[in-house]
Amino acid sequence: MGERPLIEDITQNTSTRFVSFTAGNHRFELALMKAEYFKNQTMVINLHKNRQALLDLENIKRDGHLEHIFQLSALEAEELRNYLPDLL
Template sequence: MGERPLLEDHTLETRTRFVSFTAGSHRFELALMKAERFNNQTMVINLPKNRQALLDHDTINQDGHLEHLFQLSAMEAEELRNYLPDLL
């Protein structure tokens, strides 16, 4: 099989933290990755939903942002928003 062209191929040193918690009526299972490439943001991965986003303290408070990125209800997003500042 011939080589397939890649647009990018990087190996990075990362620090990853796995957290699970319940907030209100919802359970969250997240992986939080930090790397220099992320420009002071944290890659937050919602493991059960297989959704991810680069977040920081400013972006978590943008209206509708968490709801859209992680496909959450307004109540679920607010529960997550209450935990994220301490995790980032």
């Protein structure tokens, strides 16, 4: 089998935090991964919905951003938005 060309191949140490919490009537299970590669952002993985995004304090406040990325209702996104600043 021929060798496949890679565009990028980087190995870095990461810090991953697993957080589960309930907000209102919703349960969230997240993995928050920090690495130098992500600069000042955190890779937030919604384990229930199998969706992820690079987030920071600025883009979590953007209207419709969390709703779109994590496929959340406006209420769910607002509940998550209230927790994320302390987690990032």
